[in-house]
Amino acid sequence: MRFTRNLAIDASSWRFVGYGHAMRWSQLFIPTLREAPADAQATNHTLLIRGGFIRQLHSGHYSLLPLGLRVHEKVAAIVRREMEAIGAQEFLLPAMHPAEIWKKSGRWQAVGEELFRLVDRKGADNVLGMTHEEVFAEVAKEITSYKALPQIWFQIQWKFRDEPRPKGGLLRVREFAMKDSYSFDVDEAGLDSSFDAHRRAYERIFAALGLPTIAVQASSGAMGGSGSTEFMVPSPAGEDDIALCRECGYASNLERAQAQIAELVDRDLPDLMRFPTPGVRTIAALETVAGGATAVHQIKTMVMVLDGEVTLALLRGDHELELQKLADYTGAADVRPATPDEALKWLGAHPGSLGAVHVEDLRIICDPALRGRRGLTTGANEDDWHFSGVDVARDIAVDDWADLRRVKAAEPCVVCGMPLEVLRCIEAGHIFKLGTKYSSALGAFVLDRNGKQTPLVMGSYGIGIGRNLAAVAEVYHDDKGLVWPLAVAPFDVVITILNLKDAVSRRASETLYQDLLNQGIDVLLDDRGVRAGVKFADAELIGVPYRVTIGPRALAEGEVEITTRSTNETLRCPIGLVVEHLNEIVNKQKR
Numbered sequence: 135m136r137f138t139r140n141l142a143i144d145a146s147s148w149r150f151v152g153y154g155h156a157m158r159w160s161q162l163f164i165p166t167l168r169e170a171p172a173d174a175q176a177t178n179h180t181l182l183i184r185g186g187f188i189r190q191l192h193s194g195h196y197s198l199l200p201l202g203l204r205v206h207e208k209v210a211a212i213v214r215r216e217m218e219a220i221g222a223q224e225f226l227l228p229a230m231h232p233a234e235i236w237k238k239s240g241r242w243q244a245v246g247e248e249l250f251r252l253v254d255r256k257g258a259d260n261v262l263g264m265t266h267e268e269v270f271a272e273v274a275k276e277i278t279s280y281k282a283l284p285q286i287w288f289q290i291q292w293k294f295r296d297e298p299r300p301k302g303g304l305l306r307v308r309e310f311a312m313k314d315s316y317s318f319d320v321d322e323a324g325l326d327s328s329f330d331a332h333r334r335a336y337e338r339i340f341a342a343l344g345l346p347t348i349a350v351q352a353s354s355g356a357m358g359g360s361g362s363t364e365f366m367v368p369s370p371a372g373e374d375d376i377a378l379c380r381e382c383g384y385a386s387n388l389e390r391a392q393a394q395i396a397e398l399v400d401r402d403l404p405d406l407m408r409f410p411t412p413g414v415r416t417i418a419a420l421e422t423v424a425g426g427a428t429a430v431h432q433i434k435t436m437v438m439v440l441d442g443e444v445t446l447a448l449l450r451g452d453h454e455l456e457l458q459k460l461a462d463y464t465g466a467a468d469v470r471p472a473t474p475d476e477a478l479k480w481l482g483a484h485p486g487s488l489g490a491v492h493v494e495d496l497r498i499i500c501d502p503a504l505r506g507r508r509g510l511t512t513g514a515n516e517d518d519w520h521f522s523g524v525d526v527a528r529d530i531a532v533d534d535w536a537d538l539r540r541v542k543a544a545e546p547c548v549v550c551g552m553p554l555e556v557l558r559c560i561e562a563g564h565i566f567k568l569g570t571k572y573s574s575a576l577g578a579f580v581l582d583r584n585g586k587q588t589p590l591v592m593g594s595y596g597i598g599i600g601r602n603l604a605a606v607a608e609v610y611h612d613d614k615g616l617v618w619p620l621a622v623a624p625f626d627v628v629i630t631i632l633n634l635k636d637a638v639s640r641r642a643s644e645t646l647y648q649d650l651l652n653q654g655i656d657v658l659l660d661d662r663g664v665r666a667g668v669k670f671a672d673a674e675l676i677g678v679p680y681r682v683t684i685g686p687r688a689l690a691e692g693e694v695e696i697t698t699r700s701t702n703e704t705l706r707c708p709i710g711l712v713v714e715h716l717n718e719i720v721n722k723q724k725r
Contacts, residue, residue, distance in 0.1 A: 179303025
């Protein structure tokens with residue numbers, strides 16, 4: 135969405151350059167708060183509420199107030215600029231979609247409860263779009279020849295996801311604006327080119343936003359396709375963990391990360407033996423009993439239900455199951471642990487005594503860390519009994535070998551062997567190679583160079599506008615409030631009048647205000663009749679990059695004070711040079 139009233143946009147720099155008289159603080163709605171809201175945990179949530187940028191309507195739904203909307207649209211303008219730089223054409227598609235197209239793509243069944251579903255008055259099923267692959271594929275059916283390719287289409291549209299636990303302010307919500315773009319090519323080589331163009335555009339976007347992103351390998355999840363890349367911002371407020379090697383640059387979401395596994399010496403227990411383990415229910419407990427084994431010599435048996443089918447996932451005792459890896463390998467949409475009653479029904483024992491030895495009627499997927507292992511210990515599928523001397527190749531009918539384990543910090547990098555670091559991150563953007571999944575399902579075909587009908591090869595690329603606003607707030611703040619980078623700050627400069635009763639100060643402020651506006655600088659005039667300390671605190675809280683303080687004493691000497699928010703440094707400047715000085719620094723930073 136764009137401002138359409140009392141606002142001009144400079145197309146060359148995509149800056150807001152005017153907002154009429156509403157740029158006087160006395161007339162703007164900026165409901166700042168001294169105290170943090172009780173339910174706010176993430177920094178962005180606290181400061182955006184306190185600074186009067188957003189207000190919560192109910193869980194996962196936020197109103198953007200005037201300051202918040204200004205920042206939101208500046209983020210969107212940067213995204214829009216870089217999309218158009220790679221030849222993308224802007225669309226605006228419906229937010230509500232007929233269920234039919236989601237059923238054709240398979241996502242009606244695959245997405246699950248995060249998809250908002252509704253029935254209209256005629257009894258027809260509909261969805262509120264969480265992304266628009268299906269709708270764009272429908273439009274793309276009008277492309278008939280490879281000669282019209284490649285095409286890159288994008289929109290900035292509202293999306294809806296029924297998040298079970300919205301949190302982190304704007305980081306995880308149920309209603310949000312997202313830039314989603316889609317590429318259409320005739321072959322995989324064309325997709326690679328479009329994907330690389332988007333990757334470079336995203337790097338420019340995040341650089342312009344000042345976000346220190348790390349591009350990582352990622353799971354494509356329900357989106358499908360041959361591969362995807364996430365752009366991650368290290369932050370304790372995030373919800374994703376990545377594995378990062380500082381030595382060689384290997385980076386991956388833990389949902390896909392791999393690490394080298396050291397070879398272990400197996401115990402010399404050639405015979406399969408059953409032994410009692412009364413009361414033993416955990417890996418740790420099994421390490422302490424007679425006949426037990428350390429975790430690296432145990433088999434952890436996870437009874438999982440994949441789209442209704444009971445499956446055993448086997449890992450080394452000291453390893454954790456990464457659910458997304460299991461989902462990606464099997465293609466299952468619904469992945470969950472079995473209940474104790476389900477485990478008892480299928481294996482004859484409760485959790486803690488379960489194993490895969492001699493199990494033949496269930497699918498068994500085994501992590502490669504167990505390949506070739508012997509002398510191991512596992513549950514015997516009878517409460518309070520275990521097996522020792524397990525030879526995986528001899529005693530377990532493995533159906534599939536698949537990487538299932540969650541990588542841990544300090545494990546050796548799969549590429550260079552140096553220790554991996556695990557970082558908590560915010561996902562700022564995600565790009566996917568979809569291939570022909572949606573075009574084939576929706577019937578989006580073109581004639582190729584040989585006159586043969588072929589499905590369009592698609593890519594999908596997303597950036598949440600509000601989430602990136604929140605990510606910037608998480609990165610740029612201090613104990614006084616927000617410290618917006620100039621590119622997205624609600625205003626470039628705030629003029630603070632110390633004494634409204636002083637006519638000379640008022641006249642100087644009005645002249646400077648208008649002169650800065652004439653230079654295309656976003657300026658806020660603080661003309662409120664409140665104490666100077668309140669004005670300073672509010673300006674720091676909302677994070678305006680530069681503050682010009684106009685007071686009678688400095689004016690008597692022909693000067694004003696200019697304070698830089700990011701450094702808190704203040705300098706005295708002749709009033710006749712203020713416009714030139716600020717114009718130089720503001721426009722230099724924005725170029």
